Amino acid sequence: MKVTILAIGVHPDDIELSCAGTLLRHAAQGHTFGILDLTRGELGTRGTAEIRTQEAFAAAKKLGARFRENLDLPDGFVQGDKQSMLKIISVIRDCQPDIVLANALSDRHPDHGRAAKIIADASYYSGLQKIETYNLEGDIQEKWRPRAVYHYIQDRNRTPDFVVDITAYFQRKTEAIACYASQFNAHESTDYAGEPSTPISGKDFMDYLHAKARALGREAGYELAEGFNIARQPGVRDLLALD
Template sequence: MNDKLDILIFGAHPDDAEIGMGGTIAKHTAAGYKVGMCDLTYAEMSSNGDVETRQREAAEASDVLRLHTRINLGLPDRGLSLSAEHIEAVTRAIRLYRPSVVFAPYWQDRHPDHVMCSQIVQEAVFNAKLRKYQPDLPAWIVPKVYFYFINDVYEANVIVDVTTEYEDKRNGLRAYRSQFEPAGSGNEYVATPLNQSYLERVEARDFLVGQKAGFTYAESFVSKNPIHIDYFGK
């Protein structure tokens, strides 16, 4: 579990990262980057599906996106907090995998767990560099942190063309049948925002983001720090 990653992505639930950046994940894994994902909870409070089903779906999505590794911290769904225990668990994951880049949900979203996940990760990124914090593991400075959007979209300062990889994103999301298959289509799912044309709205969002830059599909991100370039036009 101490295999160094290029990118480590945090999400409150299985499917969060696939919604926000599935195309970007596929683009990087296809290029040989070692990408890992850390789900904070098993989404045990979801209205549809159960933990075992969601884990099977997450494994299928991981295969589609060619993830190097995927772990689940088993923190309580709808019980995430800025407690020492939760921050320590995320900090430990960062120190074990020593990523060059960390992704977290954007700090504003309609789902409180996404907001709390973002806050926990930001605390953990800071704590990961402190030598006297969790001294059983070497300190680690995360060079870059980016935030991805799940339900709500705000002004972004980074955009990634995912046109070529978009079918991988679609297939990764389709793996979560318990969440996205329409209620009443021969199953016992109850109606939720996720099974009311949610995937169509995600695709429409990614299409509109792409159109701004002349791409068919794109995903957008936010960096709190300045984006460095050497020369404009290159």
């Protein structure tokens, strides 16, 4: 199923926290998107892998994703080995995205920066004819290289190379995040009251997300924004299209 954007995260909820508003904005403009999780986040302090999977699919439905897949790679130990790389390449070739959104280039969680390189490498290798991957029917997939890979900003306050206005979509973004009841807003739910508190489980974290979106949008003149970094210099065909 071809999509315009493939958003890839090493953990379920990476997408919702960091680039859900961007996906919603582009969907409103007529584009399509899919989501690929590399792991089930089984090392997370709160909840379980099974619960996180249910939450992830609920969030994908809330966002309107064309699909959501999980590669079941090991949380905390994702590596750019051949088998892992081929799994990512196969998904890229299957949905043929124009743009791939990937984890932050570096971040507090070691998985994020490591996944950023793995995803970017897989996006490049996906365009090499001599790397063979197969679809579910056993047929060889056609090579495909996305036009660009953009890395969404996550926990650490990196300087963005560009930002996307998500002012009109922030509320829906927070609704998708709320699908992860085991992870966020612990003060609003008794289902996970007995589990340990984490840096993201309290109301202060949701306040932080809002404040971060305001800070990212300020310089561009947006009320709320999500930020991205690039590893390859982009080209501009129309200066008037830049805000």
